[in-house]
Amino acid sequence: MSDPTDLTVAQATAALTFGQVTATDLTRAYLARIERLDKAINSYVRVLAERALAEAGAADARIAKGQRRGVLDGIPYAVKDNMDTQGDVTSDGLAPRGKPAATADAEAVRRLAEAGAVLLGKLNLHEGALGATTDNAHFGRCHNPWRAGFTPGGSSGGSGAAVAAGLAPFALGTDTMGSIRIPAAYCGCVGLKASYGLVSNLGVTPACDALDHVGPLARTVNDAALVLRVLQAPDPEWPGSAEPPANWSPLPADLPDLSGIRLGVAGVVERFQMESSVRLGFSAAVGMLRRLGASVATIEIPGYEPTSARRAGLLWVEAAAAHAHEPFLDRYPDAYPAHIRAMLDYGRTASAARLARAQDMVQRTGAGYVRALEAVDALVMPVAPQPAFSFDEPVPATQAEFAAPANFAGLPAVALPSGVLADGLPLSLQFVGRKFAEARLLAIARVFERVVAFDRRPPL
C-alpha cells in the first residue's frame, strides 16, 4: 500500500476488509498528513489524536475477530466544530465563552462512532456558522487547498479544505443556507445535504434549527452516500426528525447514462448575474448532461426571486442565532467578531412581524421548488454565482443565493466538481432532488461525476 490517505471511503473499506491496511495505519497516516500540511491550510482547530487512536485500535480489534461493523468501521473522519464531541468544548468557531465541555457526542457523531468511524478532530468554520469565507478571527483563516490566500468557502470551510487536502477521507459539515455545498464547490469535493429530518441536529449548535442540516463532505458521490446511510435514523429526541418512506436508502443505482432523466434549470438562475467563468462552466455542464441523454428544460418557478429569498432566509437565521447565542453574547461580546455581532444585533432588533414575513417568503420559495420538482427529476444549477475568491476581495453578498432554496424546501441537494477553471480552481455543479429521493439524485450525480473525471486532490 503506497499512501493510504489516497483511498476513498469505498476503497479504504475494501483495504481494511482484506487486511491491506489497518485502521491504525490509516489513522496514523492521516495524523501525519495533518501534522505536515495543516499548518498552512488551518482546517483543523483541534486534533483528537488520542480518541482517534483508541477508536482505530478498537476497530482493528473487531476486524481481527471478523466482527467489522460495516462500511465505516475503522474509517477516519473529522467534524465541523459546531458539533458536540464528548469531553470537548464546542467552539462554534468563536473565542472561549465559558461554554462547558460537551457531555455527549452530537447524535450524528454518536451514530458514526457506533458504526466504528474514527474521529480525527474538529474543523475550522466561519464564526458561528454565520458566513461563508472561514476567514476565522479566533482560529485564523482557513485556506483553500487549491490556492493559499483564497477562501475555502463556508461556513463548513474547514470541512471542505480538509477533504480536498486529503486530511480526512470525509468530514461532517452543517448547511443552513448552503454551508456544506459552498465549501464543497470552492474546494472541489462533494457536499451532500439530505432531505430535512433525515439526519438529527441534536448536539449541533443551531444557526437556525428549521434550516440546519448535518451532512457529509467527501471525495466522491458514492462516499457521501455511504456516510449518509449511517447518519440517517429517526431521532425521537429531535423535533425535526422525519421518517423516510419504507426501504429508503441513499445508495444510488449505477445508471449507464441519463437517458430519460428530466432536468430543470430555473429561468431566474439562467438570467442571474454570475461570474463569467461560472456561467461558461454551467453551460458546458448542461451540454454534457444533454450529451449524457438528459433532457434539460428551462422552468419558471413562480414567486422565486433568489435575492429576496436569500435575504428572508438570512433574517430568519439572524433571529434564531441571536436566540441561540443569547447566553453568551452579552457576557462575552469580544468573542464575537464585529460582522457576526452586527448580524446577531440585527436579529435582536428587527421586528417579529418582519421575521414572520420573511418566514412566509422562505416557505413560499421552498414550496415553489417542491412544485417545480413535480415536472422534473432534479433541478440543476451552479452552487454559487462565483468560484473561490481571494481573502483580499470583498465578500460577494450572493454566495448563498443558489444554495439556500433547497434548505427552505427541505429537499436533498448535492454539490460536486464539474471541472477546473483556467487558473486551476475547481468549478462545481448542484443537483436538487425530490424529498427523500436521495438515491435518484445521487444516481444522476454519479453519471455526471464519471464523465467529469475531476482530479480529486490538489498538488500538495
Added chain:
Amino acid sequence: MSDPTDLTVAQATAALTFGQVTATDLTRAYLARIERLDKAINSYVRVLAERALAEAGAADARIAKGQRRGVLDGIPYAVKDNMDTQGDVTSDGLAPRGKPAATADAEAVRRLAEAGAVLLGKLNLHEGALGATTDNAHFGRCHNPWRAGFTPGGSSGGSGAAVAAGLAPFALGTDTMGSIRIPAAYCGCVGLKASYGLVSNLGVTPACDALDHVGPLARTVNDAALVLRVLQAPDPEWPGSAEPPANWSPLPADLPDLSGIRLGVAGVVERFQMESSVRLGFSAAVGMLRRLGASVATIEIPGYEPTSARRAGLLWVEAAAAHAHEPFLDRYPDAYPAHIRAMLDYGRTASAARLARAQDMVQRTGAGYVRALEAVDALVMPVAPQPAFSFDEPVPATQAEFAAPANFAGLPAVALPSGVLADGLPLSLQFVGRKFAEARLLAIARVFERVVAFDRRPPL
C-alpha cells in the same frame, strides 16, 4: 318529517337518499330558522340565501336523477367569515377595509361545494380570529345559545353558536390555538381539528399559517368525521399540505367500549388552576372513561408548561397576523378594535429574536406532546379551564392553554360535550391523538359520546 333542522348530517343524508326530505326543504327550513332565531344569537354575519337555494336545487336535480354525489350532497352548512367564498368580501370579523370580493372559494369550501354541500352563509367570529369571546365590535356580539349574554367562545364563536342553535347542521371554523374547540366546548357541540396538513388553508385569512387548521364543528363525532373525510385532500398549492398514510380515513370504528385503550392526563393539567366546575366535570369524565374500560394514567410531559407555551404561541400568532394585516392596518386603523391593534402592534414591535425563542418553545412543546403519545392512544384534558362566561366578566387569559399544544404539535384533537353544569351550560372534554390517527381518536370519542347522552340543542 317534523322539523328537518333536528337531523344530524348522518340522519339528513339518509332522509335525502330515501326522499323523505329535499335539499331545498332542508335549506328553506334552515333559512327560516336563521330568520327566526339569529337576530338574538347573531351567529351569521351574512346569509347567502341565493347561493344556498341554487346549490340545493342543483343537489335535488342530481338526487332526482339518482346521481347523488355522496354523504354531503344537499346538506347545508355555514363557514366562518375568515374563509373566502366566491364573490363575497371576506370580513375577517372586521369593519370594511377596502378588501375586494374573493375571486374563488377557499379550498375547503370548494371541496364541500364539489361534494354538493349547500352554503347557507358566513359566520361571526372574534375580530381577526385573534381572540376567544366573539364579542365582535363591528358585527355585534354573538351570544351563547345556552345563555344570552354569555360568550359562545371563539374565535369560531359564530360556528359554535350556529351549530348549537340548530342554525346549520355543521359549520367550518379555524383553529390556531383552540379556536374550533373552545367554541365547541362553550356551546356544547363537537369541534374537530385534524392533523396539520390534511385540510388546506388556502383561501383562509391567516392568523398564523403554521398553526392554523380548518375543521368542522358539528352535532356529533360521526358528523365531524364525515365532513373531515370530504375536506381532506393534499393541496399542491398550499405549502403546509401533507399526504396522510395510504388508506387514511377519519371514519371511526364502532368500539363497544374502551377496553385496552390507554389514555394519558398531563400532570401539569391535573395541577392546573381551573374552575371548580371544570375540575369536577373532568374528574367525572375520567371516572367514566375508566368505567368504560380505558386505563387513564398521569403523564409528565417534559418541558410542557401551559402558560409559557401559550404565551410563546401567542407571540408567534401576533407576529404572523401583523404581517398578514399589514396591507390594511395603517390605512384602516379604525377597522381594528383597540385590543386587536394592541396585539398586532406587539407583533410589529417585539424583536425577531424573541419570536425565534417563542417558536423554539412552541416546537419543543409540540414535540413533548408527540413523545407523550408514544405511550398512550390519546391524551385527555378539559378543552379550557373554564366554561362559557358572561360578557360582563373579564376575559380569562388561560382560555387557550389546554387547547394550543395540539396546534403546536400538529396533532388531531376533538372537543365534545361531557355533561351539563348545574346552571345548564355545557361541559366539554378534549382528546388529542397521534398524527394522522384520526380514526382511532374519533373511535374513542364516540364511545364517550354515547354514554354522555348530551342533549344536543338548547331550548330555543
